[in-house]
Amino acid sequence: xxxxxxxxxxxxxxxxxxxxxxxxxxxxxxxxxxxxxxxxxxxxxxxxxxxxxxxxxxxxxxxxxxxxxxxxxxxxxxxxxxxxxxxxxxxxxxxxxxxxxxxxxxxxxxxxxxxxxxxxxxxxxxxxxxxxxxxxxxxxxxxxxxxxxxxxxxxxxxxxxxxxxxxxxxxxxxxxxxxxxxxxxxxxxxxxxxxxxxxxxxxxxxxxxxxxxxxxxxxxxxxxxxxxxxxxxxxxxxxxxxxx
Numbered sequence: 021x022x023x024x025x026x027x028x029x030x031x032x033x034x035x036x037x038x039x040x041x042x043x044x045x046x047x048x049x050x051x052x053x054x055x056x057x058x059x060x061x062x063x064x065x066x067x068x069x070x071x072x073x074x075x076x077x078x079x080x081x082x083x084x085x086x087x088x089x090x091x092x093x094x095x096x097x098x099x100x101x102x103x104x105x106x107x108x109x110x111x112x113x114x115x116x117x118x119x120x121x122x123x124x125x126x127x128x129x130x131x132x133x134x135x136x137x138x139x140x141x142x143x144x145x146x147x148x149x150x151x152x153x154x155x156x157x158x159x160x161x162x163x164x165x166x167x168x169x170x171x172x173x174x175x176x177x178x179x180x181x182x183x184x185x186x187x188x189x190x191x192x193x194x195x196x197x198x199x200x201x202x203x204x205x206x207x208x209x210x211x212x213x214x215x216x217x218x219x220x221x222x223x224x225x226x227x228x229x230x231x232x233x234x235x236x237x238x239x240x241x242x243x244x245x246x247x248x249x250x251x252x253x254x255x256x257x258x259x260x261x262x263x264x
Contacts, residue, residue, distance in 0.1 A: 134228035154181035
């Protein structure tokens, strides 16, 4: 519906919220079904049967009121383990952010410390592609660029255009600049792994990049402290060359 030809659903101020709410409810419902290995079935079923229903009801009531809850007792921790399982893959919830942090920690354990922290911020109201996505005209003429106020209002009325443009720019950055699944080498080097999150309003979420052949922090420290190595001189020279 959001890709409907006349963009009526894109510019409806209520439709995206309703659609996202339904998606959250559907995901939460499907996540409440557990699939476990036969060997773990007995332990998990006992954990579910032994939940304190009164504690679970209190937690749900506090959540409905928007209160921040930090589990303190063993009963509360057991309830939160079940709630985390249900809400872990529901977009927009705090538990989904915790799952992403766990994935980043797993990448650090597997690949070592990331070499780059990158923030990509495409300027939607300045880019003709986003303006084309937001406008209802079939033909877009680059030489007739709208004034700033009109561009700003056009993008604000159509958040779907901003999302499509952001997705397009990020995919282009990953393939063309980082060289992921491409035949050429990336701008920063040969990419070994990357992890990116979508943030808004300065959430300070990390966008990290690992390069093939990069050294772990302990190896860098060892080489820097080695008096017979010229690694320190090369390291300083490299740092000075990349900062502008």
